Amino acid sequence: MHEYRYSISLRVRHPSIDPVEITNILQLEPDRCWKSGTERRTPKGRKLEGFYDETYWSKTISGESALSSGQVSIEQFLETHITALAQHEHFFERMQEQGGSSELFVGLFGQRNFGYVLEPKLLGAMAETSLSIAFDVYPTP
Numbered sequence: 001m002h003e004y005r006y007s008i009s010l011r012v013r014h015p016s017i018d019p020v021e022i023t024n025i026l027q028l029e030p031d032r033c034w035k036s037g038t039e040r041r042t043p044k045g046r047k048l049e050g051f052y053d054e055t056y057w058s059k060t061i062s063g064e065s066a067l068s069s070g071q072v073s074i075e076q077f078l079e080t081h082i083t084a085l086a087q088h089e090h091f092f093e094r095m096q097e098q099g100g101s102s103e104l105f106v107g108l109f110g111q112r113n114f115g116y117v118l119e120p121k122l123l124g125a126m127a128e129t130s131l132s133i134a135f136d137v138y139p140t141p
Helices: 019-026 074-097 120-129
Strands: 005-014 033-036 037-040 047-051 055-060 100-111 132-138
Touching: 005 019, 019 055, 019 074, 019 132, 047 132, 074 100, 074 120
Parallel strands: 100 132
Antiparallel strands: 005 055, 005 100, 033 055, 037 047
C-alpha cells in the first residue's frame, strides 16, 4: 500500500462543562477551546456574531505536523494512545451521559489510494473508553 499522512486530535464537546475542568482532568493543554455561552470568535480572536451553544475542547495529540504512515502506522499510533487515554474512561463516559461527546478526530492526507485496518481489539478498546473516531479525508492531487 502507498504511504499517507495523518493528524489526530482529541476533541470533547459538552453542553456546559468549563474547558478548564477538561484540561485539569486530561492533564493536556488544549490547542483550542471555548465555553458554552461565550461570544464566538475566529481562531485569531476576531469577534463573530452569536454565542457558542456548547463547550468545545481540542488537542492535537499527533504533534504539530502530520505523521507519515511509513514512520508509524495509524493502527500503532491509535493503539498506544487509546491505552494512555483509557485512564480517563470514566470522564469520557460522563461526557456522553451528560449529552456531550469525546472523539479522536483523524485527518488523512494522501496522493494515491491507501488503506489500513482497525482490528476488533483496537475498536473494542475504543468502545470501552467511550471514544468515537471521526475521519476526514483530504486528497492531494
